[in-house]
Amino acid sequence: DAGVIQSPRHEVTEMGQEVTLRCKPISGHNSLFWYRQTMMRGLELLIYFNNNVPIDDSGMPEDRFSAKMPNASFSTLKIQPSEPRDSAVYFCASSLQTGGMAEAFFGQGTRLTVV
Amino acid sequence: GENVEQHPSTLSVQEGDSAVIKCTYSDSASNYFPWYKQELGKRPQLIIDIRSNVGEKKDQRIAVTLNKTAKHFSLHITETQPEDSAVYFCAAIYNDYKLSFGAGTTVTVRA
Numbered sequence: 001d002a003g004v005i006q007s008p009r010h011e012v013t014e015m016g017q018e019v020t021l022r023c024k025p026i027s028g029h030n031s032l033f034w035y036r037q038t039m040m041r042g043l044e045l046l047i048y049f050n051n052n053v054p055i056d057d058s059g060m061p062e063d064r065f066s067a068k069m070p071n072a073s074f075s076t077l078k079i080q081p082s083e084p085r086d087s088a089v090y091f092c093a094s095s096l097q098t099g100g101m102a103e104a105f106f107g108q109g110t111r112l113t114v115v
Numbered sequence: 116g117e118n119v120e121q122h123p124s125t126l127s128v129q130e131g132d133s134a135v136i137k138c139t140y141s142d143s144a145s146n147y148f149p150w151y152k153q154e155l156g157k158r159p160q161l162i163i164d165i166r167s168n169v170g171e172k173k174d175q176r177i178a179v180t181l182n183k184t185a186k187h188f189s190l191h192i193t194e195t196q197p198e199d200s201a202v203y204f205c206a207a208i209y210n211d212y213k214l215s216f217g218a219g220t221t222v223t224v225r226a
Contacts, residue, residue, distance in 0.1 A: 031212065033214075042204075042216060042217075042218045042219060043159070043204065043216040043219075045213060045214065045215075048212060048213065050212070055212070056210075056212075056213065091158065091159070097211075097212055101146065101147040101164075101166060101208070103149065103161045103164065104149075104161070104214060105161075106158040106159050106160070107158060108157075108158050109158055
């Protein structure tokens with residue numbers, strides 16, 4: 001397996017534009033996470049899906065952020081409209097959850113810069 | 116609660132010496148404690164983890180200890196090498212799925 005695949009690797013966009021980040025989890029994994037990493041706030045969990053269903057979106061900062069998982073092999077994180085403070089590295093991670101003790105495998109991340 | 120405190124924030128060691136990173140967590144129900152290593156510009160990768168039913172686990176030069184009573188867990192790296200230079204994150208699991216990460220420790224191994 002190629003691991004968790006994210007695209008794009010880098011995204012530079014202007015303030016106000018819509019940004020869509022994509023993730024393909026590891027085949028067979030039942031859990032998917034979106035994290036945001038910044039120097040100030042570290043690694044923050046944005047949203048958690050289990051079996052394609054959003055279970056916990058309490059980390060989504062505002063209504064400008066939305067995430068979907070239409071099937072077991074694809075998820076998107078959308079920011080509309082984007083703002084400079086959204087600049088960060090966004091990681092997608094997947095795992096096979098069995099009673100909570102499961103390694104989370106991270107994708108390479110998308111470095112988002114909003115100017 | 117979902118608080119994980121990690122210390123120190125930076126650590127500089129001489130090659131061959133040991134490095135120790137300490138974490139505390141707030142939720143006594145947490146039962147899984149992984150450690151991730153993140154090299155510059157790369158993804159976090161699991162290096163070792165420990166379940167709550169054991170107190171210590173070792174993998175070559177890396178060891179983790181867990182004190183559930185005190186809600187402390189630690190990472191020990193022995194015989195450090197330049198390739199150990201990276202940011203290390205501890206984490207604790209909450210509600211059976213939610214990994215809450217510490218703020219990270221930047222380890223620099225001096226040659």
